[in-house]
Amino acid sequence: xxxxxxxxxxxxxxxxxxxxxxxxxxxxxxxxxxxxxxxxxxxxxxxxxxxxxxxxxxxxxxxxxxxxxxxxxxxxxxxxxxxxxxxxxxxxxxxxxxxxxxxxxxxxxxxxxxxxxxxxxxxxxxxxxxxxxxxxxxxxxxxxxxxxxxxxxxxxxxxxxxxxxxxxxxxxxxxxxxxxxxxxxxxxxxxxxxxxxxxxxxxxxxxxxxxxxxxxxxxxxxxxxxxxxxxxxxxxxxxxxxxxxxxxxxxxxxxxxxxxxxxxxxxxxxxxxxxxxxxxxxxxxxxxxxxxxxxxxxxxxxxxxxxxxxxxxxxxxxxxxxxxxxxxxxxxxxxxxxxxxxxxxxxxxxxxxxxxxxxxxxxxxxxxxxxxxxxxxx
Numbered sequence: 001x002x003x004x005x006x007x008x009x010x011x012x013x014x015x016x017x018x019x020x021x022x023x024x025x026x027x028x029x030x031x032x033x034x035x036x037x038x039x040x041x042x043x044x045x046x047x048x049x050x051x052x053x054x055x056x057x058x059x060x061x062x063x064x065x066x067x068x069x070x071x072x073x074x075x076x077x078x079x080x081x082x083x084x085x086x087x088x089x090x091x092x093x094x095x096x097x098x099x100x101x102x103x104x105x106x107x108x109x110x111x112x113x114x115x116x117x118x119x120x121x122x123x124x125x126x127x128x129x130x131x132x133x134x135x136x137x138x139x140x141x142x143x144x145x146x147x148x149x150x151x152x153x154x155x156x157x158x159x160x161x162x163x164x165x166x167x168x169x170x171x172x173x174x175x176x177x178x179x180x181x182x183x184x185x186x187x188x189x190x191x192x193x194x195x196x197x198x199x200x201x202x203x204x205x206x207x208x209x210x211x212x213x214x215x216x217x218x219x220x221x222x223x224x225x226x227x228x229x230x231x232x233x234x235x236x237x238x239x240x241x242x243x244x245x246x247x248x249x250x251x252x253x254x255x256x257x258x259x260x261x262x263x264x265x266x267x268x269x270x271x272x273x274x275x276x277x278x279x280x281x282x283x284x285x286x287x288x289x290x291x292x293x294x295x296x297x298x299x300x301x302x303x304x305x306x307x308x309x310x311x312x313x314x315x316x317x318x319x320x321x322x323x324x325x326x327x328x329x330x331x332x333x334x335x336x337x338x339x340x341x342x343x344x345x346x347x348x349x350x351x352x353x354x355x356x357x358x359x360x361x362x363x364x365x366x367x368x369x370x371x372x373x374x375x376x377x378x
Contacts, residue, residue: 004068011051011076021045022082028341032205035084036120036162042083043117046073052115060099060111067096067297074248078255085252086207086349089245090159094121094167097236101224102186110165110186123237124154124168124187124211131156131355132362134169134234135178139213141170141185148172148185148223150193150216156356160196160209163189167237168213173228184230186222193217203348239301241357242309247289249313253282253320256346260324263331263339274323281316288312304370307363314360317353321346 015022022042026034046052055069056062070092078085091114099107113119130137139152150170160166166187173181189196193216198206225233257279264271292309325332325347332343354360368374 004066004072007054007065007069008072008076011073014049014051015076015080015082018045022077022080024082028338029205029345030084032159032162032207035087036159039083039087040117042077043115047112047116056095056111056115057099059104060107061115062111068293071247071293071297074245075251077251078248079251081252081255085245085249087159088248089241090121090123091115092245092248093237093241094123096240097167097184097224097233098186100236101184101233103221106186106221113164119164120159120162121165121167122157122160122163122189122209124157124160124166125234125237126156127153128155132358135182137169137171137182139168139170140174141172141183141218143172143220144217146220147217148183148220150185150187150213150218152213153210154213155208155210156199157196157209157211158207160189160211161198161206165189166211167224167233168218169230169234172230176228179231179234181228182230182234183227184224184233185218186224187216187218191216191218201348202351203345205345236301238358239296239306242292242306242313246285246309246313247293250282250286250289250316253278253285253316256324256343257282257320259339260327260343264327268327268329271323271327271329274319274326278316278319278323281312281319285309285312285316304366307358307366308371310358310363311360311367314353317350321350 024030024038026038043052050063051073053061053063054065055067058064074088074092077083078088095111095114098110114121125134127137127139139150139154141148141150150168152170154168166189168185168187169182170185171181172183187194193214195212195214197210199208199210200206201208257275261275264275288309292306321343324343328343331337331340332347369376
């Protein structure tokens, strides 16, 4: 199944015979524990039948084939509402960097448990004073024999309290400014000195966490890439963050747009108009994202171009759930049904779409200065 079309046909047939096992067992939006438990079950099912292994190199437990197969897998699952797109995204964000930058033996050891759902990973990038400007991060690592000692704080780390490993950025060259002098480490979350504290969002979920590193010892063999060259790892991860996961997020948005349209009363023309506009935003995202999937699969991780995808996903995400809130006016705000629970929490979550992964203001600066070559001063 080296071609996406062949992969999709086989996958759709598999879904047809395993729909009950793939359907979430919880009602409404689901708690963080429920979402991740179901995701693990889905990953095990897909891994044991081979579907989760396509698009990954054989050297790390995969079955080969194009990475586009992974985009197809995420799309087919999220567009049917089988898995939550936010939780499903982390393997696509972090695993490619581990395959690319970790020592081969380490990548071969840790990738199968991740793909099978036996492990969850998280991304230790953002800090209280270093969000979109990662070059100003303050977490530091100093050498100590064949280990590094990490000290610092991270925040807004998704799923950290459920994670086994974390890719952590830390400054190893204290005299190097900005993005230079940063290294990336693959840290076991049960290491002494790692303190994880969940943060409850306004949606009532504890997806995010803050993390503290107090003299955490990390083996030198767990450095990803070269010392002081962690920015290459960072750029790789951020490019992947705007790759396949936007494609599967678009499937998630289409799923919810369809559900909102089915429940929209026929006497709400304004709501129908807004649903139509949101659909156009999602289709524009898919048109752009389709090209991005093929570019990334071919090994082109052009970071500046991916800022366009980030602006489009933020726009589509917010317009989708704004339109759904109009279509379900009164239900989203006041009802206690499973439908209201899902859309209420998705609408609240969508408020962060213009912030996480790099704010829309920063992305527009990148587009203007690095793609359109606009002047920095009038």
